[in-house]
Amino acid sequence: MKINAAGWRDHPRRGQPPKAAWVAFAIASVFFLYEFVTRVEPSLAAGSIKQFYRLSDARFGTVSSLFFWVYAPMQILAGLLMDRYGARRYVLLGIFCCAAGVLLFAATGNAMLAALGRMLTGFGASFAFVAALWLVNHWFAPERFALLSSTVNAVGMLGAAIGGVVLSNLIASAGWRPVFVATAGAGMVLFLLALFFLHDPPSPATGAISPVATHFRQSLRAVIGSRRTWVIALIGMLYYVPVNVYGGLWGTTELISSRHVSAVTAEALVSLIFWGIAAGSVFAGWLSDRLGHRKWLLFAGALFTALAYAGALYLPGPLWLEAGLLLAAGFFGGSQMLTFAMAKEGQASGLTGTVVAFTNTIGIAGAMIFQPLVGYLADLSGGDIRRALMVVPLCAGLAALLLLFLPEYRHPDHQPRAHRPT
DSSP states (O other): OEEOTTSOEEOHHHHOOOHHHHHHHHHHHHHHHHHHHHHHHHHHTHHHHHHHHTOOHHHHHHHHHHHHHHHHHHHHHHHHHHHHHOSHHHHHHHHHHHHHHHHHHHHOSOHHHHHHHHHHHHHHHTTHHHHHHHHHHHHSOGGGHHHHHHHHHHHHHHHHHHHHHHHHHHHHHHOHHHHHHHHHHHHHHHHHHHHHHOOOOOOGGGGOOSOHHHHHHHHHHHHHTOHHHHHHHHHHHHHHHIIIIIIIIIHHHHHHHHHOOOHHHHHHHHHHHHHHHHHHHHHHHHHHHHHTOOHHHHHHHHHHHHHHHHHHHHOOOOHHHHHHHHHHHHHHHGGGGHHHHHHHTTSOGGGHHHHHHHHHHHHHHHHHHHHHHHHHHHHHTTSOHHHHTTHHHHHHHHHHHHHTTOOOOOOGGGSOGGGOOO
């Protein structure tokens, strides 16, 4: 198997990736699915958890956001480690810690220990998305990146959509704590699958010879020193606020309070966002790879996302209209995955893990800021979640505005093979 200067493997049989590539893609995708379920799981039983631990809306938002306070800063370290050592060992560590954190959250009756469990879950989950995109980048050809990375995202969103409804029904019948324990058990099964079947691809990491500190310093300088990468990361953060804030925590509560529906119905409506993202991200990835462009697809997606959430929150109408708007919000929100393609295509292939991790770090900062902010604004307004959620369409609209000033650029490492300089 030959490795070219960009770190991509020229596979035999007309460039088709080997079976190990698809196995790695499948395991990484399921890990992201699992991580995303553990990320949003507290929102499925928000009322019960708040009552059990005697938390206000603001304190519940803070406890839930502890996941992201660990997840976000860990992203950069995760990317640096994978660019240096590969992904397999960190996928195993991540799955184990993610499951252990969910178990601790469910097994204790102490709010402080539950918060610690939430932090442990965030630590484990921090490896999932970076590992998935790192494996896609180094197992597959560059012209497949947007589609396959979007497919990873789609698997996660479908898991959240299906799992949210299923888990909501289970929580309603069995209680949240047994369901969380079962979620932890599912993580252990995934850990065993990764232990026996996941393998790293050949990559620049396999030939790294510089001292670790030097490697980390040079990688960080290249990524953090890029103003364009900062702008893309900020756009990604603003674009993803609706998923983290509405879909990930407050949407169910808002629908129950403003639409007066049951918890199961509310979760079914919120799940439409994830169904939409699953379809929209794959479509955007396919279309973007086919056209070879990212910017204007992102702009259109962010603009229509803002309009759809504004309509879902503030337009009166029947539930079918609400459902349609949330589905549309998710579909157009799926284009957000293209921010990762734009970011990594501006840097050399050997920096893929670091640049993806940095972009995701800034993106997840939106949850750290806006999840508790919405709870705080709701407390200030006497529990009016709908008014507090005005930040959701505003952030998506600002992402669209910033895209107008961002030029497109693709590093030679990430150009289709036929267009690479020789």
